[in-house]
Amino acid sequence: MQETQDDDWMLAGRAEELRAIDSATSQGKGVLMEGQLGMGMSQLLGAALRRAEAKGLTVVSVGGTGGAGASASAAFDTLDTCLERLARMRRPQGALPPVLGVDDVHLLNSPTAARLCALASSGRASIVAAATRGACPPVGIDMLWLEHHVERVDLAPFDRPTVARVVRARLGVEVGASTLERLWATTRGHPLLLRELIEQSLTDGSFCRVGGVWRWRGLTGAPPKRLADAALFRLRDLTSDEHELACMLAIAESVETDLVLQAGLGAAAESLYARGLVAEERAGRRIRLRLSEPLTGHVLASRISAFTGRRLRRQVADALTATGARREDDVLRIVALRMDAGLVPERDHLLAAALTAIRRGSHQFAERVCRTALSRSDDETAEPARARMLLARVLSSTGRHAEAEAEFAAAAKTPVQLPREEYVDAFRARVDNLVWGMRRTAEAVALADEAMQSLDGPSARALEGCRAALALHADRLADILAIADRVLPLESPGSPTVRAILPVAAFARLERGDPVGALELLRLHGGRLEDWEDDALCHRDAVVTRCLFHLGGQEASASMLEEMERSTDLQDRARQFHTSVTRACLYRKGGRLREAAELLREVGTVPRRHDWLDTHCIVGWLAGVLAEMGEHSEALCTLLEADSEESDKPDCPIVRDSMAQERALVLAYAGDVSGAVGQAMEVAKRASEAGRTLTAVAALHLAARVADAGPLTCQARGLADGSTSELVHLQADHIAALAAADGDALRTVADRFRANGALPLAAEALAQAARAHHSAGQLRKGQAAWTACQEILTTTEGMLPPWAAREAPDERPAATLTTREREVAALVASGLTNRGIAARLVVSVRTVENHLHRVYNKLGISARTDVGRALADQGGDRASA
Secondary structure (H helix, E strand, O other): OOOOOOHHHHHHHHHHHHHHHHHHHHOOOEEEEEEOOOOOHHHHHHHHHHHHHHOOOOEEEEOOHHHOOOOOEEEEOOHHHHHHHHHHOOOOOOOOOOEEEEOOHHHOOHHHHHHHHHHHHOOOOEEEEEEEOOOOOOHHHHHHHHOOOEEEEEEOOOOHHHHHHHHHHHHOOOEOHHHHHHHHHHHOOOHHHHHHHHHHHHHHOOEEEEOOEEEEOOOOOOOOHHHHHHHOHHHOOOOHHHHHHHHHHHHHOOEEHHHHHHOOOHHHHHHHHHOOOEEEEEEOOEEEEEEOOHHHHHHHHHHOOHHHHHHHHHHHHHHHHHOOOOOHHHHHHHHHHHHHOOOOOOHHHHHHHHHHHHHHOOHHHHHHHHHHHHHHOOOOOOHHHHHHHHHHHHHHHOOOHHHHHHHHHHHHOOOOOOOHHHHHHHHHHHHHHHHHHOOOHHHHHHHHHHHHHHOOHHHHHHOHHHHHHHHHHOOOHHHHHHHHHHHHHHOOOOOHHHHHHHHHHHHHHHHOOOHHHHHHHHHHHOOOHHHOOHHHHHHHHHHHHHHHHHOOOHHHHHHHHHHHHHOOOOOOHHHHHHHHHHHHHHHHHOOOHHHHHHHHHHHOOOOOOOOOOOOOOHHHHHHHHHHHOOOHHHHHHHHHHHHHHHHOOOOOHHHHHHHHHHHHHHHHHHOOHHHHHHHHHHHHHHHHHHOOHHHHHHHHHHHHHHOOOHHHHHHHHHHHHOOOOHHHHHHHHHHHHHHHOOHHHHHHHHHHHHHHOOHHHHHHHHHHHHHHHHHOOOHHHHHHHHHHHHHHHHHOOOOOOHHHHHHOOOOOOOOOOOHHHHHHHHHHHOOOOHHHHHHHHOOOHHHHHHHHHHHHHHHOOOOHHHHHHHHHHHHHHHHHO
């Protein structure tokens, strides 16, 4: 691949704006572009002028704005000279007015702006100009807009999909999804920062190909001067209060608005917000301010003097402490600010902050806090063991698994007895490190067995949650349910042991096709939800939402998900991850594919520790969604990335089958039917043998949709008969209806899919019903099914998959023939040639051919010999209807 060497690739993010400018100039109107500094207005203006010139318009620009240089263009040193020339210019009658390009139009003086407005008012020029948002332009420029001489085009930062388009325009489609998300998160789509970051990263090698896919490993060290200057470009000319607030936000990352007001910086906050330099974010009932681009804050913090940094950190920490520091997030921020200010917080604050940092994925800071706590702890207390276990968890999360195991082992040998819950948490983390980090699953199982034998009854039962998670990793669902049957009756509802086992057991029941039983299990043993800690409650809520999803409770599952999101702290990475994945699943089911893809790209970069609920390959899911969107090449590229990502993880049959299912879907959309069916049938076989009914039926459903449903009907029905999942029964009924080519049954299935919220599947079933009705000669029913299919497709972002599109009849398979078309059809059926029909009707042969082409489309036929039968069928179908 040959990478682009100029900045035109940035215009891939402004396609919509360019179309708006083209439309305006084609109608003799002008355009006023507005945006913050760094939005690429000058580049867009130049591109717009070149496109106008290419359409044959006369383009005049001030000082050669946009680089116009063809013979049809003229460039002037000053706007006054340009206006004088345009005032004298004569143009042919009916020709569009010349296009005048002016950059930084807000800097014009009032008389010149008035002349510009007069020129546009008289129709002697179409003004295409760029202005900085927030600047105060002269009255004449405002009048251009108020008197409708120009259309307004607002330039905003790129959103995630646009960042993806821009980066791929520079490098090609082989860019990793996690890299795209990381670039967006670093720049927040700011065009200038994005351009400089990409070019700098290509220069220093931090942007490179790995396995044929472009990956960016992030900023390494301090940003180079050019990138740093670009990041600080908009922070010029700040007042002292604005600079104070910007520095405060840079070192604290975010600050509550109440603290900003207490510091007397309210007016500065409003000014920076109006200029787009500061953004708001909500955390519960609090409103926090942060710098709009994280990169800007990173650079600004690196340039603050040590004295100023310490002063601001102590100021924010003291202000937070004065509020009572009631939230764990407050403790984390206070500890971070005090440590960076050269102070050493209390031990209990250090350990609380370390635990919160681990949950938030702030591993580098958590390690620093743990080592500080270890340096302050006394050997007689439990603090060294706690700090060591937290440090081990940090080391595991950062990939230093051998070091983590050494710390876990050292903490386990401490003579200090820890509370049972702390011991169980540490043991679970050690097991995860052995399984996910070191691939020593057998050792983890042996460790669990050994610990079970050395503990008493209640303490031993407390470790059963770890054993259940290990059984899930090994695809032994029956063992999980056996553990639940043995332990849950001995524990009080909602106890710590129950909270560890119950979500895993409910998930196992769900996978076996029994969402009703899973919900009942949670109801019987769950106890008071207020007693559940964050991780367990997150798992429980995610399982409940999935159960409702499979029971067809579209509103109930959406409501449950909204409740999860309301209770999700913005910094709680694990809960944020699971709620986002569940939301993406609902979006995908309902055909909101772009939103699903955006969420999956986002969560794919969320740093988190693996847990038993990670039963899907996120990048693999993204590949499937991209395939459903019709982005086949990107889906295949993402599939390669997913394969590479999964190869670095321990083998887990459930995750492996999830990945294989998405691979089968991508292959099916790419046209590799045999490959898709082969993959799907392998998944169905493995899942069926392991008792995972949901996965088995879903795999059979895909194979039946893509190829021949006949041989799969009995197998799917046998699995569905033992399931309480409405979705499983729907999939089995869809397979049976496809096998029988029963149009009425397919219509019923489509209606049920639609009620279930599965709109893409409803549209597909309707297309298949249209084909079945058409093949049976029921043309009116076929037309009704096809119309209903098109109605659904217009409400979703998807399209018919290729296998359904191939089967679908024309969009007007039974449309009513006009009088002339029926007359032509009748003459064809009587045996006349096209020339004979033309002589009979006194029209040209070409006209007859056109009528006959429409007749073929409306009747759904392709040969003259079928016209008589189709006419008869259409009349009979109308009569029966």
